[in-house]
Amino acid sequence: xxxxxxxxxxxxxxxxxxxxxxxxxxxxxxxxxxxxxxxxxxxxxxxxxxxxxxxxxxxxxxxxxxxxxxxxxxxxxxxxxxxxxxxxxxxxxxxxxxxxxxxxxxxxxxxxxxxx
Amino acid sequence: xxxxxxxxxxxxxxxxxxxxxxxxxxxxxxxxxxxxxxxxxxxxxxxxxxxxxxxxxxxxxxxxxxxxxxxxxxxxxxxxxxxxxxxxxxxxxxxxxxxxxxxxxxxxxxxxx
Numbered sequence: 001x002x003x004x005x006x007x008x009x010x011x012x013x014x015x016x017x018x019x020x021x022x023x024x025x026x027x028x029x030x031x032x033x034x035x036x037x038x039x040x041x042x043x044x045x046x047x048x049x050x051x052x053x054x055x056x057x058x059x060x061x062x063x064x065x066x067x068x069x070x071x072x073x074x075x076x077x078x079x080x081x082x083x084x085x086x087x088x089x090x091x092x093x094x095x096x097x098x099x100x101x102x103x104x105x106x107x108x109x110x111x112x113x114x115x116x
Numbered sequence: 117x118x119x120x121x122x123x124x125x126x127x128x129x130x131x132x133x134x135x136x137x138x139x140x141x142x143x144x145x146x147x148x149x150x151x152x153x154x155x156x157x158x159x160x161x162x163x164x165x166x167x168x169x170x171x172x173x174x175x176x177x178x179x180x181x182x183x184x185x186x187x188x189x190x191x192x193x194x195x196x197x198x199x200x201x202x203x204x205x206x207x208x209x210x211x212x213x214x215x216x217x218x219x220x221x222x223x224x225x226x227x228x229x
Contacts (some may be wrong), residue, residue, distance in 0.1 A: 031216075033216045035219075045216050092159075092216075104161050105159070105206075107160070110156075
């Protein structure tokens with residue numbers, strides 16, 4: 001199926017465990033992003049990637065690790081999950097639009113993570 | 117920190133009425149975008165307006181941008197029950213690059229039949 005797929009859609013884990021959220025896109029978009037969505041905070045950027053093997057921190061990167069060995073995959077790892085990382089996580093991708101910085105994002109359906 | 121701030125946080129109107137949501141932002145932008153999010157789903161892009169544009173239309177959507185006031189508005193005309201969703205403004209700053217968009221906290225719109 002064409003699009004952007006996140007897995008798992010729902011995950012419950014315990015404090016201190018490692019969790020990896022997967023993101024796969026079929027458009028070969030250059031740019032990929034991870035956001036978290038929390039009540040009262042809206043969406044906040046965790047990490048982004050301009051291309052394979054190029055990643056950079058967003059607004060709230062602490063406690064997260066990303067990698068991008070292939071253009072189509074952008075996994076997000078919580079190395080030691082904490083309760084404050086309970087959230088809905090969205091992966092997104094884009095191509096640079098015409099004109100400087102005109103990126104339009106296409107989002108996955110989200111991964112709802114609960115850390116007990 | 118949030119770049120965009122939507123107003124109101126919640127809006128409830130009758131089907132057929134027009135809905136207006138506002139967005140304010142803080143820094144210089146390259147473009148401003150509006151997204152819709154249905155409950156339990158990802159965000160969907162609605163419309164983009166560039167910093168050198170003042171108004172843009174797409175179907176029942178009308179977006180305005182006032183860069184001097186650092187504000188934008190989204191008007192949905194002749195609302196339908198299916199328009200019930202949260203609406204977010206998002207800005208791409210003038211620095212450009214691959215660093216994504218900065219989102220506001222959203223306006224939750226309820227269309228009552």
